[in-house]
Amino acid sequence: MNRPKFSRFMLEQYLSGELSDTERQELEHALAENPKLAEQLNDLKNDIQNFTNEIPYSSFVVEHEKRLAINQQKLSIKRLFNIRTWWPSLTLAASATAVFILFVNSDRMQNDNNVANNGTTIVSTDINSQTHLKGSSISLSAHIQEPNKKSRPATAGEIVAAGTKVQLYYNVGNFSYMAIIGIDGLGNVLRYWPEQGEQLTPITSDISETLPFALTLDSTHGREEFIAVFATQPLPIDIILKAAQNTLNESSPNQARQLNLPNDVKQASFWLIKK
Amino acid sequence: MDAAQPDIHDLYIRYGRAIYRRCQYFLQNDYEAHDAMHEVFIKVCEKYNSYKGNASLLTWVVKITTNYCLNLLRTKRAVWHDRYQQTVKVDANSRISDTDQLERREIIHTILDKLEPDIQQAAIYYYVDEMKQEEAAAACGCSEPTLRKRLQRFLMIAQRELKLIDSDIVFDNLINDEKS
Numbered sequence: 252m253n254r255p256k257f258s259r260f261m262l263e264q265y266l267s268g269e270l271s272d273t274e275r276q277e278l279e280h281a282l283a284e285n286p287k288l289a290e291q292l293n294d295l296k297n298d299i300q301n302f303t304n305e306i307p308y309s310s311f312v313v314e315h316e317k318r319l320a321i322n323q324q325k326l327s328i329k330r331l332f333n334i335r336t337w338w339p340s341l342t343l344a345a346s347a348t349a350v351f352i353l354f355v356n357s358d359r360m361q362n363d364n365n366v367a368n369n370g371t372t373i374v375s376t377d378i379n380s381q382t383h384l385k386g387s388s389i390s391l392s393a394h395i396q397e398p399n400k401k402s403r404p405a406t407a408g409e410i411v412a413a414g415t416k417v418q419l420y421y422n423v424g425n426f427s428y429m430a431i432i433g434i435d436g437l438g439n440v441l442r443y444w445p446e447q448g449e450q451l452t453p454i455t456s457d458i459s460e461t462l463p464f465a466l467t468l469d470s471t472h473g474r475e476e477f478i479a480v481f482a483t484q485p486l487p488i489d490i491i492l493k494a495a496q497n498t499l500n501e502s503s504p505n506q507a508r509q510l511n512l513p514n515d516v517k518q519a520s521f522w523l524i525k526k
Numbered sequence: 527m528d529a530a531q532p533d534i535h536d537l538y539i540r541y542g543r544a545i546y547r548r549c550q551y552f553l554q555n556d557y558e559a560h561d562a563m564h565e566v567f568i569k570v571c572e573k574y575n576s577y578k579g580n581a582s583l584l585t586w587v588v589k590i591t592t593n594y595c596l597n598l599l600r601t602k603r604a605v606w607h608d609r610y611q612q613t614v615k616v617d618a619n620s621r622i623s624d625t626d627q628l629e630r631r632e633i634i635h636t637i638l639d640k641l642e643p644d645i646q647q648a649a650i651y652y653y654v655d656e657m658k659q660e661e662a663a664a665a666c667g668c669s670e671p672t673l674r675k676r677l678q679r680f681l682m683i684a685q686r687e688l689k690l691i692d693s694d695i696v697f698d699n700l701i702n703d704e705k706s
């Protein structure tokens with residue numbers, strides 16, 4: 252796996268005018284003496300031309316403007332939603348961690364391919380497309396899809412019906428790793444995200460995302476909390492699950508569970524109630 | 527207060543191809559690559575004011591593209607329980623003629639799924655994008671010695687995985703300091 256002295260990346264930097272004077276002179280000298288390198292540069296130039304022919308700026312910018320507008324719209328909605336959901340939690344979170352709990356009635360599932368560990372149905376989300384928004388604070392929130400297929404932000408502690416689809420949103424803040432777990436009405440500790448692996452999943456900081464699937468609630472009575480845990484390191488998930496187990500006898504129905512985790516690990520939760 | 531907006535035409539002309547080709551490389555699907563390119567441009571616009579000039583603009587844009595595509599691949603794997611395909615399809619129309627370069631890109635693509643995220647990024651920046659160690663370290667947000675350790679670990683994992691496929695494969699395990 253030998254590396255060329257003048258890499259393709261360097262050629263790209265050369266064409267975009269990002270090489271230092273010394274590097275540029277060295278490269279130009281090499282180009283004059285090395286036909287293979289000159290051919291590579293020519294190939295790169297041709298590829299740039301091919302690309303601009305394939306996807307001309309005029310067609311790119313139309314789509315770009317459209318997506319930008321949608322993104323701005325989502326940002327506005329998200330800001331409004333964040334203000335609403337964060338308001339009650341601000342008084343609770345001296346550490347700037349927003350805590351909500353999601354009570355979810357879960358039905359035990361029929362379709363093996365679409366069943367989460369606790370039986371809550373996982374479906375491809377059609378509630379809301381993913382959002383990618385900057386944010387400095389962590390949070391976990393949810394949208395609910397109503398029978399008319401329209402979605403709306405859920406409020407903490409809201410009463411919901413069986414069959415309701417719930418889409419979880421999370422704000423990563425400055426953290427790099429996260430996991431989402433649940434505690435159902437029967438006191439089972441459940442793992443939602445990541446679905447595989449032994450550690451918290453890496454995530455890009457300063458964004459808001461949705462889980463890539465929605466949860467369809469079943470008719471099981473009881474309380475289920477969804478807790479997002481954020482860390483700066485790839486913490487083992489077992490630690491989170493055990494911390495959740497340890498809270499089972501401590502939490503009262505009207506309080507968010509506080510997992511006993513290292514100080515630099517933060518959590519955010521959301522909850523719904525179903526009767 | 528509205529932040530300054532980038533000149534999207536200039537960005538597209540200078541970096542559009544680089545973004546799109548990298549999306550193609552990761553996603554192996556033109557439609558998804560096209561969609562990903564647009565999402566990357568949205569991110570570039572969002573984050574443009576946070577660009578500090580520590581690395582070249584190309585390095586910064588490539589970093590955003592790589593992070594986006596790797597996140598997308600992780601999400602897809604998790605949703606569908608479908609481990610990333612380890613069979614690498616080399617584009618018949620690929621304009622890259624250098625065999626070594628193709629080999630590197632193929633090897634990394636083949637074992638991408640086996641790598642930890644920080645190792646993934648280091649290997650991609652260094653071997654696929656062919657950044658210098660200094661640039662790759664800046665893109666990874668780590669020091670050059672740390673980058674070399676990650677590359678060393680990549681080689682170890684690559685060797686282990688590829689020995690399963692081809693027991694005769696030979697590796698040069700040394701990651702030298704480019705400045706020495």
